[in-house]
Amino acid sequence: MDTIKKIxxxxxxxxxxxxxxxxxxxxxxxVDMVNGFVYSGxxxxxxVASVAANISALNEKTSGCRKVFFLDSHEEGAKEFGSxxxxxxxxxxxxxxxxxxxxxxxxxxxxVHIEKNSTNGFNTEEFRKWLDExxxxxxxxxxxxxxxxxxxxxxxxxxxxxxxxVNKNKRxxxxxxxxxxxxxxxxxxxxxxxFALYNMHTxxxxxxxxxx
Numbered sequence: 001m002d003t004i005k006k007i008x009x010x011x012x013x014x015x016x017x018x019x020x021x022x023x024x025x026x027x028x029x030x031v032d033m034v035n036g037f038v039y040s041g042x043x044x045x046x047x048v049a050s051v052a053a054n055i056s057a058l059n060e061k062t063s064g065c066r067k068v069f070f071l072d073s074h075e076e077g078a079k080e081f082g083s084x085x086x087x088x089x090x091x092x093x094x095x096x097x098x099x100x101x102x103x104x105x106x107x108x109x110x111x112v113h114i115e116k117n118s119t120n121g122f123n124t125e126e127f128r129k130w131l132d133e134x135x136x137x138x139x140x141x142x143x144x145x146x147x148x149x150x151x152x153x154x155x156x157x158x159x160x161x162x163x164x165x166v167n168k169n170k171r172x173x174x175x176x177x178x179x180x181x182x183x184x185x186x187x188x189x190x191x192x193x194x195f196a197l198y199n200m201h202t203x204x205x206x207x208x209x210x211x212x
Contacts, residue, residue: 007198014208021140027066031145036094042085045182047189048146054177055144056100066110073115119151122158140171144178149196177210
């Protein structure tokens, strides 16, 4: 418990102002805020639903920024179903962006929706193409969504490792009020969320309570 308290103290108490970021050089990334992880299906979670309003508010505040929305979307018989229950089948209601984000703030120039067939959206061809096209004009990457200890963690660490590999000084920010994971069995949502945030923190990713 002492160690957990130390981690909490190290992570918490920081926030940044959105106005401090150049909108022309900032991208909002939303990971897997689809119905299948929020409202319906075997992997839906009340914990994840609890951050939907915060992500929606940030989506509105970042109007004018470029945005990437990752949408979990699987074909029948996807290899991932060997590790997780069948979920977010392509074309299903589970694979749709949640209503709070299915707005004009999530559509338009500079906004892309990328379907992904694995937990790590970084590996999609569409994102790698987007990254190549936007690398030199994007300095700030705001990462939000679910689930913190799997999809968010894998994406953020892959992004950070890529920037290190190519010697690019980019800022990756994860607002903790805009990421969450699920409870289930031995998977304690609070602890898994905390440990994932700490993992990102120790890897050079900026963890803040919120973006004002």
